Amino acid sequence: MPLSADEIKELHKYEYRILNSLEWLMKKYLWVPEDVLRKSTKLSESEMKYRLGRLMEMDMVKSSTKPYTGYQLVFKGYDALAISSLVTKGTLNALGSLIGVGKESEVYEALGLGVLVIKIHRVGQRSFQSVRLNRSYIPEWKHFPWLFASMESAKMEFTALSTLQKGGVSVPVPIAINRNVIAMSFIPGLNLNQVTLEEPQEIFDEVVENLAKAYRLGYIHSDLSEFNIMVDGEKVWLIDWPQWIEPSHPNADTILRRDINNLVNYFSKKYGLAKTTDEVINLVIG
Ligand SMILES: Nc1ncnc2c1ncn2[C@@H]1O[C@H](COP(=O)(O)OP(=O)(O)OP(=O)(O)O)[C@@H](O)[C@H]1O
Ligand SMILES: [Mg+2]
Structure with a gap:
């Protein structure tokens, strides 16, 4: 279920207190015991029951009765904490409509200082192994690999956008990161797949130039396709960077080849462009 801006706005301060306590206590417990949560939140028994009831109805928290009564945060509760932090810090004023849902993310239009995009990373149980893990965090989050992996995924994308943007690659400007949200x-x-280009050769060359710049900065996209390239008349942007790898990665050659193949195939099928994958790889790696 997508996140609702109204739900987040209407969360009561006691509900935030519960979400914050759960986040903290989940580093220690798979299911945070009721009495531990009470002590941490300092809420009365009835208040806590009522607030937990609301949070469970909103799919932000779930409970278990075995082996004891306990609670844990689920994705939506975690998202709510991240979004509300961005609001408190002044990055974000309003969450707008959902503009993209991927396997591992939800993307919203939003308002801050101008129009923004909020990308919520949600790396599920199946794929978390593929995320590069930062060892210092694992013990704390060992019960919740999906939560940890989602934060790492957001960090990966934010790092890439920061370096690439400073290095002159055409990517969205990163503004802020909190937990699993950037x-x-x-x-x-529009996404490249949604348009018919008047000057496909120019756009193709611009994509290749940006890939070459990114490569020199140490970044291979790893999920390049017409869905992760955006265009507006003349200008090109490369988006969706959480899975980037370094040129020194053991599979870098294969992955770069796959990226370039996707690009070359798309432009040759749709526009009859004649460059080969090997020619373009040589342009990218210089
Ligand atoms: N900065 C942005 N500005 C405008 N639209 C964006 C921006 N970032 C993403 N979008 C739109 O949202 C869609 C989804 O974003 P993105 O490609 O980053 O994630 P995803 O494809 O959902 O991720 P995943 O690879 O996990 O499936 C994009 O295809 C694009 O249409
Ligand atoms: Mg994408």
Whole structure:
């Protein structure tokens, strides 16, 4: 179920207190025991029951009765904490409509200082192994690999956007990161697959130039396709970077080849462009 801005706005301060306590206590418990949660939140028994009831109705918290009564945060509760932090810090004023749902993310239009995009990373149980893990965090989050992996995924994308943008690659401007959520500038364009280009050769060359710049900065996209390239008339943007790898990665050659193949195939099928994958790889790696 997508996140509702109204639900987040209407969360009571006691509900935030519960979400914050759960987040903290989940580093220690798979299911946070009721009495431990009470002590941490300092709420009366009836208040806590009522607030937990609401949070469970909103799918932000879930409970278990075995082996004891306990609670844990689920994705929506975690998202709510991240979004509300971005609001408190002044990054975000309003959450707008959902503009993209992927396997592992939800993307919203939003308002801050101008129009923004909020990308919520949700790396599920199946794929968390593929995320590069930062060892210092694992023990704390060992019960919740999906939560940890989602934070790492957001960090990976934020790091890439920061370096690439400073290095002159055309990507969204990263604005803020909190937990599994990043805020970035809104791109006033369409995905490449949604348009028919008038000057496909120019756009193709611009994509290749940006890939070459990214490669020199140490970044291979790893999920390049017409769905992760945006265009607006003349200008091109490369989006969706959480799975980037370094050129020194053991599979870098294969992964770069796959990226370039996707690009070359798309432009040759749709526009009859004649460059080969090997020619383009040579342009990218210089
Ligand atoms: N900065 C942005 N400005 C405008 N639109 C964006 C921006 N970022 C993403 N979008 C839109 O949202 C869609 C989804 O975003 P993105 O590609 O980053 O994630 P995803 O494809 O859902 O991720 P996953 O790879 O996990 O499936 C994009 O295809 C694009 O249409
Ligand atoms: Mg995408």
